[in-house]
Every structure is written in C-alpha cells, then in structure tokens.
Amino acid sequence: MEKWNQTSNDFILMGLFPPNLKGLLPLLLIISLFVLACLGNSGMTALIFLDPRLHTPMYFLLSQLSLMDLMFISTTVPKMAYNFLSDQKSISFLGCGIQSFFYVTMAGSEGLILASMAYDRFVAICHPLHYPILMSKRICLKLIIGNWILGSINSLAHTMYALHLPYCSSRAINHFYCDIPAMLPLACMNTWVCEYTWVFVSKSLFLLVPFLGITASYGRVLLAVFHIHSKEGRRKAFTTCSTHITVVIFYYAPLVYTYIWPRSLCSPGEDQNLAVFNTILTPMLNSIIYSLRNKEILGAMRRVYGMFSSRKK
Template identity: 45%
Template sequence: MKFSPLRLLANTLFFLQMSDASQRVRETNQSVTSDFTLTGLFNHSGPHLALFSLVATIFTMGLLGNAVLIFLIYTDARLHTPMYFLLSQLSLLDVGFPLVTIPKMAADFLQEEGAISFGGCAAQMFFLMLIGVSEGVLLSLMSYDRYVAVCHPLHYPVLMRHQVCLLMVGTSWLSGVLVASIQTSITLHFPYCASHTVDHFFCELPALLKLSCADTSAYELALSISGVLILLLPLSLVATSYSHVLGAVLHMHSAEARHKAFTTCSSHITVVGLFYGAAVFMYMVPGTYHTPQQDNVVSLFYSLITPMLNPLIYSLRNREVQMALVKILFRTGFRSKR
C-alpha cells in the first residue's frame, strides 16, 4: 500500500480529535462524579468550640423565633392582615435560610470532615439562591404595603386585598425559582477538574466559580450585571415607597399616628438594610475586593444572624405581636394551672 501524506494527516487529525473529546468527557465525568470539600468555619480549638456553641445557640433562637412568629400570625385573628401575612412569608424564608447551611456545617464540624457530593452542592446552591432572591423581592413588595397603608389608608382594603397578597408572594417565590434555576444550571455546566476544595462553609456560587478550570470571566461579568438588576430594582422600589411614606408621615398632625407609622416602617427598613447590605457585598462587589474569610463572615451574617434578628425586630417593636404573644402565654399558663 502506497504511503499517502494526506492519509497520514487525516489519521493524525482524527486521533487528536478523539483524544481531545475523551479528555473533555473525563473532565465532565470528574466534575459530575467527584465530591467537593468544604473548608468549614471552625477547628477544634477552645475559642472555636465556643464560637461553634454560639452559632448553634443563634441557629436555635432563629428557628424558634420565626416559628413562634408564624404560629402567632396564623392563630391570632387580629394579625390576619396583609402586613402580617407577608411577614409570615418572610419568617418562612428565614426558617429555610439557616436550615440549608448550618446543619451541614455542624455535622462536618462534629464528624471532622467536610465532604459534600456534587448533587448536594448543587442543591445547596439552588435553595440558597431561591430563598435569597425570594426574600429580596418580598422585602421590596412589603415596602409597597407600607406605602399603601400610610399614603392611601382608605384604599388599603382594596389595594391590598387577599388576591393581591397572594400575587405578591407568588411573584417572590417564582422569581427565586427562575433565577436559581438559571444560575445553578449555568454554574454546574462548567468543568471542575482542578481543586475540589471550596474555601467556604457551604456551596455558594462565587466560591464555586473559583474552582472551575474553564474561563468564567464572561459569566462572572453577566452575574455582576444580573446582580445589579436583581438587587437594585427591588431597592429602587423600597426607596421610592419610603420617600412617599416619609413625606406623608411628616404631614401627619397626630403624634400618635406619626409614632405608629415610624415604628412599623423603621422595623422594615432595618430588616431591608441588614439583608441588602450583605447581599450587595457578596454579589455586586467584585470577588477580587474581598477575601474568603470576609465572604464567610458576610455569608454567616445573612444566612444566620439576619434570620434570627428579623422576628426580634418585628416582635419587640410591634404592639400587636406582643399582645398576641402575651395572650398565648396567658392561655397556656391558665390551662396548665387547671
């Protein structure tokens, strides 16, 4: 058989293509089948054991506080209003946030390991993004509720009827599902063929992107742009609503009415500030401007501290919630005596 340079060249190209394809398959299989390792927050030294106990205490307080608030809202007829219905949904999201991250972190600490499967990592990332986006949208819609209550009190029963409240809640959850589905699927599409050690205590999108062996710069730019839209659009609604609320409150003649409006609105503004402050730092500030240690602190703040503070902020500054709690405690005490 005659020697053919063209045949040799064709065979060489064929083998190169096959080798490249098999390499891509190996990288993809590795990214799908390999576990990740979470670095965690604590080691087993004395100070870290104390910090772990503090985190466990805050976690328990947050779950109990939000569960009690949900229970009060659904059992006390005086709290069956649009504002408290939306607040119950906020508490429901605040129950989910720490449940996605803290039990896994605690189990890793107690078992002295940090392995998490690819599927488990994907689930963590999806649910955290779902809850985070849903909470951001819900907080902005709650500001509209306060705007209607203060600026258009006579039209409040119509503008904030039950169907509208259900639409608000549905919009917040649907937004979370949509964004989480898109962002998670894109992130998991990248090959993770290098290090599988996530420098974080849970699988969060920015931390995971750092491990990809593909060029993610274009996606990170798109993520920053989408983060601006996802965060700034709700914040603009909050700012617009409360600028109108502030103007209406300053024109009120009754000191008692001004105090009540300031109390309810300042509670919501405090929650918005805590949530969006941490979210802006994580998703709008480029990753080169903050360290993994700072990411851990900020993530712990919005996934643990903020959910614990929200029920305290609303219950301690809200007379209706306080009265509902006293009523339940009185009933419980009366029944136990009988």
C-alpha cells in the same frame, strides 16, 4: 493536608473554623444563634397563623419573611456543624446543588418580599382609602407566589449552570457552604457568562430594583408620616417604618458588599464573615426586631399564650 479522591464528584467545604478545640467555642455560639433564629422565626410564623387579628397583608408578608429566614439559616448551619463535629468536610455533588439552590432562592426571594412589604406600607400610609383594593388578600397572595417563583427560577438557572461546569482536580470550596461565586474559580473553563449573567440579571433584578423600590417607598412614607395629624398614628407609622428599614439594612448591607463590590477588593475571609452576618445573624435579629418593636405582635403573644393557658386549666 486534606485527603481527596480525585475520581469523586463530591466537593470539599473548607469551613469557617479550625477543626480543633479553638473552633468549637465559636461553633457552639453559632449553634446557639441558630436555635434562637429557628425558635424566633417559627414562633413568628405560627403566631401570625394562630391569631386572626394578624390575618392582614402586612403580617402575611411578615410570615413569609420569617419562613424565608428559617429556611435561609437551615440551609447552611446544620451542614457546617455536622462537618465540624464529624471531622469531615465533604458535601455530595447533589447536596451542594440543593444547598446552592435553596440559598440563592432565599436570598433573592427575601429581597422581593422586603420590597413587597415596603409597597404595603406605602399604600397603607400614603393611600389608606385605597388600601383594601390595592393590597387585597388576593393581591398579597399573588405577590407572595410571584416572589417565590422568581427567586426559584433565578436560583435554578444559576445552580444548574454551576453544576454543569467542568471542575478541575481541586473541588475545595473556600467557604462554609456551596456559594456559587466561590465555586466558579474551581472550574476548568472561562465562567464569564455566568458572572455577567449574575451581574446583569440577579444583581439588578433581585438587589438593585427592589432596593430602589424600597428606597422610593419609604422615602415617600416618611414624608407622609409627618402629615399625620394623630400623634399616636404618627408614632405607630414611624415605628413600623423604622423597623422595616432596619431589617432592610441588615439584609442589603452584606449582600451589596459581597455580590456588587468588585471581587478583587474582597478577600475570602471577608466574604465568609459577611456570610455569617447575612445567613445567621440577620435571620435571628429580624424576628427579635419585629417582636420587640411591634405592639400588635406583643399583644398577639399575650393572646395566644392566654389561649393555650386557658385550655390547660
């Protein structure tokens, strides 16, 4: 039984694994995935920054996706590992709020950045002559800033509401991070206001609308791909679009099941398993998918490696 100070404002994170040797192996696996994700996404961001040939709207947006993935996985895994290895489960009230804020910000902003990437490909393939105007660096910068601002505002509103709720004697969150839907059942009041706001604002603005935009953009793009006369151009466009679509599926599949699927049909165990996929596996896979399936990224790796190798000689 977890010892708990009833007068404390701290929360308890029940964690993902049992606090024994059986839980150590999967924890070490997750830490390994965390290291790979950090290396992959930080490397991708640095690569785009260092190689002038990648200073285009498409890769600027990709660098933001990598940055978001890096922050996404760093929000949950270090605290989960620390709690397991230190044999404690507590997280401070302020720490819980900060974790919730960054998690929801990344989750919302990433959906918007994926929609921006879909728009970029739509303009590049369907309206190539107007691309320098419709996707100038200035417009790209506005999209990036807008995505971060909207994600932050949405996250701040939900986090502040969750932290101002009166909580009952139990503050044990049945999760491995401060997930707001997992916190609401602990409140000593009816939380229907937050739940309905979550449905009509967050789910619509940050999941449904971007998803519809992404679907429409890539649907139009895939039709246009078949009208490209150059075989190499058709192959390049199809590879780029299929890569983006794969990442979109990895992002939306667990979120739709977790936050749109009726809560009565989801068990806490399923929520945690999907959270592992969304917060740990997806950030790692995104960098791998983009690096292995993009010849320009592979070429940039060789150029940057050659640049540093020549400096050492």
